[in-house]
Amino acid sequence: MADIPKALTYRGIPVWRHAVIIQWALQIVSAIIAVSLVAWFFFNIAGSIQERDIPYGFSFLSREYQTPIGEHFLPYESSDSFLYALIVAAVNTIVVAVLGVGLATLLGILIGVARLSSSWILSKLMLAYIEFFRNVPLLVQLLFWFFIVLTLPPVREGYVLFSRIYVNNAGISFPGLVGGNLQAVGVWVGLAAASIALGALVHHLLSWREDRTGKASYPLLAGIAVAAAGGAAAWLVVGSFTGEAPLVISSPEPHGRFGRIAGGVTLRAGLLVLLVGLVIYTSAFIAEIVRAGIQSVGRGQIEASRALGLSGIDSLRQVTFPQALRVIIPPLISQYLNLTKNSSLGGAVGYTDLTNVAITMTQTAPAISIFMLIMLSYLVMSLTWSLIGNLYNRRMRIVGA
Amino acid sequence: MASASQVAEPVLPPRSEVGVAGWARENLFGSWYSGILTVVSAAAVVLAIWFGLRWTLMSANWDVVGIIGGRFIIGGYNTDQACPGNDCFWRPQAALLMVTALLGMLWVVAAGGVVKRVAIAAAAAAALSAFLPYSMERMGLDVRLLLLANVPALAIGWALARYTPLGTGRWVAVYGVVVFLLTIILLRGSSDISFAAGPLRLHIPMPDLLRPVPTLYWGGLTLNLLLAVAGIAMSLPLGIALALGRRSHLPVVKILCVIFIEVFRGVPLITILFMSQHLVPLAFPENFPRNSLFSAGVMITLFSSAYMAENIRGGLQSLHPGQAEAARALGLAGWQTTLFISLPQAVRNVIPTIVGQFISLFKDTSLVYIIGMVDIVEIGRTFILGNPEYRVSTKEVFIFISIVFWAFTYGMSYVSRQLERTLGVGER
Incomplete structure (x- = not known):
C-alpha cells in the first residue's frame, strides 16, 4: 500500500478499486458511449439531409x-x-x-x-x-x-342470409342501430352513460347496506332498473326534442344500378x-x-x-x-x-x-x-x-x- | 386374536370406476353439462375431420404447392437474375448438410433424448424430399443426391462427436458459430479477391460456382431461418445485458436501458423495420453498401432483445434475495454472483417465456416483406397475386405455409418442454 501515491487514493483506497469511483466511472463511460452513439447517428442523418437535399x-x-x-x-x-x-x-x-x-x-x-x-x-x-x-x-x-x-362474390352477386345480412367481397352488412342526428346521439349516449353510473352507485350503496344489515336489498336488480329507467327517460326526452328516435334500427338494402348496399351496419x-x-x-x-x-x-x-x-x-x-x-x-x-x-x-x-x-x-x-x-x-x-x-x-x- | 391376523380380501373398485368405462365416466360424462359439452364437441370434431379430409383429399388442388416448390425453400436464390446458369442450388444445400452434421454432433453431446429425435426427423425429412415426384428436369439427380447426403452427414457428425475429442459442448458451440458464418459466406459467394498493398499483390480467383448472389435475392424459408437464428443468438445476450442494466443501481445505466426497452417494446416491429429502411441509409455515407438483410437482422434483434430483457428481469425478480446474499457472504464478487448464481437460476426459471420469445421472433421474420425481402410468406403472396389463375388455390398455399411455420414453432416449444423436464424446473 505504501508505494501508491496519495493522489491515486480516495479515502485510503486506490481509486481503481474503490467501489464508488468504479461505479461512477462506469456510469460516465456508458453515458458518453450512449450519447455519442445517438449524436453520431443524428449528426450523420442531419448531414445527409443537408447534403442530399431531403x-x-x-x-x-x-x-x-x-x-x-x-x-x-x-x-x-x-x-x-x-x-x-x-x-x-x-x-x-x-x-x-x-x-x-x-x-x-x-x-x-x-x-x-x-x-x-x-x-x-x-x-x-x-x-x-x-x-x-x-x-x-x-x-x-x-x-x-x-x-x-377476396374469393367471395362481388357486391351484386353477393350472398344474402336470412334476407337481411349481405355478405360479399366488400364486407358484411347487417341490420343495426344507426343514429340519425349526430348531436342527438351524442346527448343520448351521454345521458345513458350518466344513468349507468347512477345505477352503479345505487348498486354499490344497496350492496353496502345488504352487507351491513343482512337485509335483502336486491342491489343488482335495483341498479339495472335505475340504469334502464334513466336510459329510457333520456331516450324519450331526446326523442321529443328532435322529433325522432336518437337511434333507429336500419336494415341494409341494395341501391342503384351497381347494387351498392346502403343502410344498416357495414x-x-x-x-x-x-x-x-x-x-x-x-x-x-x-x-x-x-x-x-x-x-x-x-x-x-x-x-x-x-x-x-x-x-x-x-x-x-x-x-x-x-x-x-x-x-x-x-x-x-x-x-x-x-x-x-x-x-x-x-x-x-x-x-x-x-x-x-x-x-x-x-x-x-x-x-x-x-x-x-x-x-x-x-x-x-x-x-x-x-x-x-x-x-x-x-x-x-x-x-x- | 386369530381373526385380527386375518387379512380381509381386497375389494376391487366397482366396474364403473375402472377401465374404459370408468375413464369415460370421469372424463367425458362427469356431470350432465359435461356430457352435453362432450357430445357437442365430439360432433364438432367428427364434422371437422369429415369436411377437412374431404376438402384436403378431394376438393383441394395441391398442385400449386408443387409448382412453387423449391421457391418456398430458397426463394429467388437460384433464378436467372440472381445466379445466371441456375447452378447455385448446391450452396444452400451444402449449408443444410453442415447443419445436419451439427445436429449429429449435438445428438451425442446432449446424450440422445429430444435432440436425437429432432436430428433424426430433420435428416429424414431432407432425405425423403429427395424422392419428391418431380420430373428429372425440374429436380435433377444432383439435387436429389445432395438431399440424400443428409443421412451420411448426420452419421459423420455423430461419429465425429462420438469418436474424436470434438464431442464436447464447447466444440459444438464453436462449430455452430462456424457453420453459421460459413452458411452466410457460402450463400453470399464472392468474386475474385484482389489485394494490393505495396509490393504485396494477391489475387485469389474464385471459382465460377461461388459467384456472388446479392442478399436481395435470398428468400424463402432459408431467409426466415437465417434471420431467426441470428436474432435468437444475438438477442439473448443483449437481453440479459439490458435486464441487468435495468436492475442496476447506477441511475444512468438504468435510465438508458429503460428508455431502450420501452421504446422498442412500445412500437410495432413493422414500423421499426420500415423506418430502418429510411433512416439507416441516411446514417451511413452514400456509397456505403445498402443491405436490407443486415438491417432487418439488426432491427429484429434489437426489437426482440427488449422483450427478452423483460423476460429475464422477471426471472431475476423471482429469485429469493437470500441467493445473492449467500453468494456475497461466501466471498463472491458482484459480477461472480450475477454470472454464476443469479443468472443461471433466473434463466432456468423463465425458459418457457424465453422460448416463447424465440417463437415470436421466428414468426416475426415474416414481417420483412415490408422492406422488400421475399420470405416464404411473401413468396406465396406474390405467386398468388402474379398468377390469377391460381387464385382459387390460395387456401392451399397459406395452409401449407402455416404447417411449415407450425412444424418449426411446435418443435421449439417441444424442445423447451423437454429441456424444462431435464433441468427440473418447478421441482426444486
Missing part, C-alpha cells in the same frame, strides 16, 4: 394530404390536412384495437375455461385451437382470411379481416393466460368454497376468478398491447391503419418526421395500456402483502 421538418402537417383513406370513422376529405389525416388513421387503429381487445377477451376467456373443462374431448379440442393459432404467424393468418374474402372487408385475424390470434394467447390464472388458484380454495356450500358456478365466480384475476391481468394487458401493435399489419389486408397511412404518406412528405410522430403515437397507446394495468394492479394488490 425534405424535413413538420411544416407539411398543415398541407393538404390529397390522398383518399380507404376506411375512416371520422369524416374525412382528400382536401384535409396531413395532421388531420394522421388523426383519422390513429382513430382507425384505436377502433380496431378496442373492438379487437373486447372480442379477443371474450373468446379467450371462453376458450380458456373450456380448456379446463371436465370433458376430455372439449379440452383437447381447445388445446388444438390454442396450439395451432398461437404458433402460426399473424400475417399468414391475415392473408389466409384476406384471400378467402363491416368493410379490410376491418373485418383484420378483426377476425387479430381476435383469433390473440384469443389463443389469452386462453392460455386465463387457464394458467385459474390453475394458479390453490385447490384448497375451491374445495373450501364447495364445502361452504357454494355451487360450481358461484365458486368460480366468487372465489376462483377474483383470485385468478390477479395473476391474469398483467399478462393480459401485455396481450392488449400486442394486439394494438399487431393492428399495424392492417396494410397487408387493405385496412388503413396508422402505419399503413404513414407508409403511404412517406411518398409525399418527409419520412423521418412522419415516423417520429407515428412512434410517438404508438408509445402513447402502449403507455395508456400500461397505465390501465398499473392502476388495476394497485387496486387489486393483496392488502398487507
Whole structure:
C-alpha cells in the first residue's frame, strides 16, 4: 500500500478499486458511449439531409394530404390536412384495437375455461385451437382470411342470409342501430352513460347496506332498473326534442344500378379481416393466460368454497376468478398491447391503419418526421395500456402483502 | 386374536370406476353439462375431420404447392437474375448438410433424448424430399443426391462427436458459430479477391460456382431461418445485458436501458423495420453498401432483445434475495454472483417465456416483406397475386405455409418442454 501515491487514493483506497469511483466511472463511460452513439447517428442523418437535399421538418402537417383513406370513422376529405389525416388513421387503429381487445377477451376467456373443462374431448379440442393459432404467424393468418374474402362474390352477386345480412367481397352488412342526428346521439349516449353510473352507485350503496344489515336489498336488480329507467327517460326526452328516435334500427338494402348496399351496419372487408385475424390470434394467447390464472388458484380454495356450500358456478365466480384475476391481468394487458401493435399489419389486408397511412404518406412528405410522430403515437397507446394495468394492479394488490 | 391376523380380501373398485368405462365416466360424462359439452364437441370434431379430409383429399388442388416448390425453400436464390446458369442450388444445400452434421454432433453431446429425435426427423425429412415426384428436369439427380447426403452427414457428425475429442459442448458451440458464418459466406459467394498493398499483390480467383448472389435475392424459408437464428443468438445476450442494466443501481445505466426497452417494446416491429429502411441509409455515407438483410437482422434483434430483457428481469425478480446474499457472504464478487448464481437460476426459471420469445421472433421474420425481402410468406403472396389463375388455390398455399411455420414453432416449444423436464424446473 505504501508505494501508491496519495493522489491515486480516495479515502485510503486506490481509486481503481474503490467501489464508488468504479461505479461512477462506469456510469460516465456508458453515458458518453450512449450519447455519442445517438449524436453520431443524428449528426450523420442531419448531414445527409443537408447534403442530399431531403425534405424535413413538420411544416407539411398543415398541407393538404390529397390522398383518399380507404376506411375512416371520422369524416374525412382528400382536401384535409396531413395532421388531420394522421388523426383519422390513429382513430382507425384505436377502433380496431378496442373492438379487437373486447372480442379477443371474450373468446379467450371462453376458450380458456373450456380448456379446463371436465370433458376430455372439449379440452383437447381447445388445446388444438390454442396450439395451432398461437404458433402460426399473424400475417399468414391475415392473408389466409384476406384471400378467402377476396374469393367471395362481388357486391351484386353477393350472398344474402336470412334476407337481411349481405355478405360479399366488400364486407358484411347487417341490420343495426344507426343514429340519425349526430348531436342527438351524442346527448343520448351521454345521458345513458350518466344513468349507468347512477345505477352503479345505487348498486354499490344497496350492496353496502345488504352487507351491513343482512337485509335483502336486491342491489343488482335495483341498479339495472335505475340504469334502464334513466336510459329510457333520456331516450324519450331526446326523442321529443328532435322529433325522432336518437337511434333507429336500419336494415341494409341494395341501391342503384351497381347494387351498392346502403343502410344498416357495414363491416368493410379490410376491418373485418383484420378483426377476425387479430381476435383469433390473440384469443389463443389469452386462453392460455386465463387457464394458467385459474390453475394458479390453490385447490384448497375451491374445495373450501364447495364445502361452504357454494355451487360450481358461484365458486368460480366468487372465489376462483377474483383470485385468478390477479395473476391474469398483467399478462393480459401485455396481450392488449400486442394486439394494438399487431393492428399495424392492417396494410397487408387493405385496412388503413396508422402505419399503413404513414407508409403511404412517406411518398409525399418527409419520412423521418412522419415516423417520429407515428412512434410517438404508438408509445402513447402502449403507455395508456400500461397505465390501465398499473392502476388495476394497485387496486387489486393483496392488502398487507 | 386369530381373526385380527386375518387379512380381509381386497375389494376391487366397482366396474364403473375402472377401465374404459370408468375413464369415460370421469372424463367425458362427469356431470350432465359435461356430457352435453362432450357430445357437442365430439360432433364438432367428427364434422371437422369429415369436411377437412374431404376438402384436403378431394376438393383441394395441391398442385400449386408443387409448382412453387423449391421457391418456398430458397426463394429467388437460384433464378436467372440472381445466379445466371441456375447452378447455385448446391450452396444452400451444402449449408443444410453442415447443419445436419451439427445436429449429429449435438445428438451425442446432449446424450440422445429430444435432440436425437429432432436430428433424426430433420435428416429424414431432407432425405425423403429427395424422392419428391418431380420430373428429372425440374429436380435433377444432383439435387436429389445432395438431399440424400443428409443421412451420411448426420452419421459423420455423430461419429465425429462420438469418436474424436470434438464431442464436447464447447466444440459444438464453436462449430455452430462456424457453420453459421460459413452458411452466410457460402450463400453470399464472392468474386475474385484482389489485394494490393505495396509490393504485396494477391489475387485469389474464385471459382465460377461461388459467384456472388446479392442478399436481395435470398428468400424463402432459408431467409426466415437465417434471420431467426441470428436474432435468437444475438438477442439473448443483449437481453440479459439490458435486464441487468435495468436492475442496476447506477441511475444512468438504468435510465438508458429503460428508455431502450420501452421504446422498442412500445412500437410495432413493422414500423421499426420500415423506418430502418429510411433512416439507416441516411446514417451511413452514400456509397456505403445498402443491405436490407443486415438491417432487418439488426432491427429484429434489437426489437426482440427488449422483450427478452423483460423476460429475464422477471426471472431475476423471482429469485429469493437470500441467493445473492449467500453468494456475497461466501466471498463472491458482484459480477461472480450475477454470472454464476443469479443468472443461471433466473434463466432456468423463465425458459418457457424465453422460448416463447424465440417463437415470436421466428414468426416475426415474416414481417420483412415490408422492406422488400421475399420470405416464404411473401413468396406465396406474390405467386398468388402474379398468377390469377391460381387464385382459387390460395387456401392451399397459406395452409401449407402455416404447417411449415407450425412444424418449426411446435418443435421449439417441444424442445423447451423437454429441456424444462431435464433441468427440473418447478421441482426444486
